[in-house]
Amino acid sequence: MRAASQILTESFLDVRAKLLEVAATLDRIDRSADQDESLSSAAQGQREQVDAAIQILLSQGPDRAERLQKLFSRDYDSSWRQDMKL
Amino acid sequence: MDYIDPHIHMVSRTTDDYATLARMGCVAMSEPAFWAGFDRRSVDGFRDYFHQLTDVEPKRAAQFGIQHFTWLCINAKEAENVSLSRDVIAMIPEFIECPNVLGIGEIGLNKNTKNEATVFLEHLELAIKYDQQILIHTPHLEDKYQGTRMILDMLCDDSRIDRSRVLVDHVEEHTIGEVLDRGFWAGMTLYPVTKCTPDRAADMIERYSGERLLANSAGDWGPSKPTAVPDLIFEMRRRGHDESLARKVVYDNPIEFFSQSRNFSFVPRDSGSESDS
Numbered sequence A: 001m002r003a004a005s006q007i008l009t010e011s012f013l014d015v016r017a018k019l020l021e022v023a024a025t026l027d028r029i030d031r032s033a034d035q036d037e038s039l040s041s042a043a044q045g046q047r048e049q050v051d052a053a054i055q056i057l058l059s060q061g062p063d064r065a066e067r068l069q070k071l072f073s074r075d076y077d078s079s080w081r082q083d084m085k086l
Numbered sequence B: 001m002d003y004i005d006p007h008i009h010m011v012s013r014t015t016d017d018y019a020t021l022a023r024m025g026c027v028a029m030s031e032p033a034f035w036a037g038f039d040r041r042s043v044d045g046f047r048d049y050f051h052q053l054t055d056v057e058p059k060r061a062a063q064f065g066i067q068h069f070t071w072l073c074i075n076a077k078e079a080e081n082v083s084l085s086r087d088v089i090a091m092i093p094e095f096i097e098c099p100n101v102l103g104i105g106e107i108g109l110n111k112n113t114k115n116e117a118t119v120f121l122e123h124l125e126l127a128i129k130y131d132q133q134i135l136i137h138t139p140h141l142e143d144k145y146q147g148t149r150m151i152l153d154m155l156c157d158d159s160r161i162d163r164s165r166v167l168v169d170h171v172e173e174h175t176i177g178e179v180l181d182r183g184f185w186a187g188m189t190l191y192p193v194t195k196c197t198p199d200r201a202a203d204m205i206e207r208y209s210g211e212r213l214l215a216n217s218a219g220d221w222g223p224s225k226p227t228a229v230p231d232l233i234f235e236m237r238r239r240g241h242d243e244s245l246a247r248k249v250v251y252d253n254p255i256e257f258f259s260q261s262r263n264f265s266f267v268p269r270d271s272g273s274e275s276d277s
């Protein structure tokens, strides 16, 4: 296994570029929202998901990717078979 | 490194792709039946498709020294049409004895509807009746978690299903644990944007070891990269992992899983004899 420092060093420029893309996209949305009307309710929901995702990135723990995936997922209801009568 | 792509749709790829895959070390592939990009209008459309999968593609692949295997079904997207699905399921036994057929697949869910679940359950009956292995498609994006849980419910509620003969494909970080914990095989799909990158696949191999884990390109007619499996091998190598770990995921595991199918007559490149399957 590679050392943590090595992984960070090797990934740093890539992570930096991806964070810049996110920052620039958020700026672009806000710029347009200033001139235009505000976000539709569907888009507002997406915007809130992005904010929640950024909070997950700032949190600790070994499972940020898994938690991000669950954030972007529909809920599972264990009674689905009864509900669908299957 | 010789490798096997366990999920690739070669009917949608060019002959040049076969040549490239052969040069990159692909020695065998399995092609599940899937959605053609349009809804077929009759059972005969599927009959022609199954002919292509069982007769035409094996010959195309053989020109490049690649052994071609396949899986039959009506996919989850077209399963919304239940009466057509039933006609196709009734026709599949015409092809089930073809020498390259490994089982029923890729069956699963798309939008997690009642019709899709109904047709999924009827495919399970077909697989059980003919003692076939099963290859499963899990939904995309926001539907994946819910759909994967629903699929696992249907499989685990049926005691006749042998979990070690079922491959659940397109797993990601939020579904892989449950699939492996419940005793199924799991496939990671290396697909741009909507599924998993080679880096994230390598992370999952590190987290879950390589046990019962496969990697595929799911190369098809959409944005996809048929050479994605060699990208994963390269990423594992770049991280300094033993060659044996990558080889387990891209070669040994597909052979171990497929060998449970009586039609898996794979011949390794450097031996003249068939694997004992």
Ligand SMILES: [Zn+2]
Pocket (backbone or CB within 6 Å): B007, B009, B032, B034, B106, B137, B218
């Ligand atoms: Zn597929």
